[in-house]
Amino acid sequence: MIALERIDTAGRIVHLVETGGRGVPFGDGHAIRERLQGFGLVASFEDPAADGAVAIETDFRHRWWIEAGKLRYEASFPHQWESVSDVGVYLGAALATCTWSPESTLRAMRLAAYELAVNSLEHGTPMHEGARVHLELQMGARKIQIVFTDECEPFDPKVADPGDPTARARDGANRGYGVAMIQALVDGMEHAPLATGNRVLFHKEIDR
Amino acid sequence: MNSNVQAHAFRVEAKEQDGKRVRLVLHGDLDADGAPILATELDEQLRAGTRWIDLDFRGVHFISSAGVGSLIAGIGEYRDEGGDVTLNHLSVEHRKVFEILGLSEYVNL
Numbered sequence: 001m002i003a004l005e006r007i008d009t010a011g012r013i014v015h016l017v018e019t020g021g022r023g024v025p026f027g028d029g030h031a032i033r034e035r036l037q038g039f040g041l042v043a044s045f046e047d048p049a050a051d052g053a054v055a056i057e058t059d060f061r062h063r064w065w066i067e068a069g070k071l072r073y074e075a076s077f078p079h080q081w082e083s084v085s086d087v088g089v090y091l092g093a094a095l096a097t098c099t100w101s102p103e104s105t106l107r108a109m110r111l112a113a114y115e116l117a118v119n120s121l122e123h124g125t126p127m128h129e130g131a132r133v134h135l136e137l138q139m140g141a142r143k144i145q146i147v148f149t150d151e152c153e154p155f156d157p158k159v160a161d162p163g164d165p166t167a168r169a170r171d172g173a174n175r176g177y178g179v180a181m182i183q184a185l186v187d188g189m190e191h192a193p194l195a196t197g198n199r200v201l202f203h204k205e206i207d208r
Numbered sequence: 209m210n211s212n213v214q215a216h217a218f219r220v221e222a223k224e225q226d227g228k229r230v231r232l233v234l235h236g237d238l239d240a241d242g243a244p245i246l247a248t249e250l251d252e253q254l255r256a257g258t259r260w261i262d263l264d265f266r267g268v269h270f271i272s273s274a275g276v277g278s279l280i281a282g283i284g285e286y287r288d289e290g291g292d293v294t295l296n297h298l299s300v301e302h303r304k305v306f307e308i309l310g311l312s313e314y315v316n317l
Binding site for chain 1: 237239240241247270272273274276277278280281283284285301305308309310311313314315
């Protein structure tokens, strides 16, 4: 498995190494270029370094950094169904760096972001070709915050809410549980339609 | 790396049959990609005459709303035929998913 080893401080060089199965998967060697292009990264392969690492120059849209005492992560993905699992994997990997938070909090935030991604990627109408979804993660001492932004026609969450999940279950509904799940998982959520799409901000307190 | 935040492909394994009762062991992420796999399996079992399904969730990492939906729909279909689907060995976190949705009374946990 080719996996992410490190990102240089300028955020421009991504070092990938063969990990023998451990780490955040980037796919096999053949898929690396396509996968990075799918994230909006322009990749050019260089000769492997002496330690076996492969350095790839990128137009970077996927990074971790520390700012104002918070650990931050942002990434963008193409607005396509295949990005759903990528959102889960990469956000999950980023959340895993929040070692001071209970895992239950991290799983709740990962699930909430995943549900938002599914809603956008399944129901959202892209406003232009090449539309993307964007994730911003802030992990502070007491709170984790995620901002999910898409480039789709604005929606009204009150209209989109399908209602009581128990009533839906009695009707045998196989869909429509995502909104209720998100609202129950997080401590606060705000939606704002933008000229360029939708922005949803949600957070969860870290209970230690 | 916390294995709970990695993606795991969903699959159904180790089916045990006792008359019209079948035990299915689930593995991986019961998410938007895994939910149709479970729905298909439940449908095929029902068509084959199975009426009671025992689902073993010990190998399941992640349950999304799509997974919940496939379970709810399957439970409804089996109950319409006089049977049922029970959810076994759910983790505390996964049990909470059904509780926060107000479904813990509706499903057999």
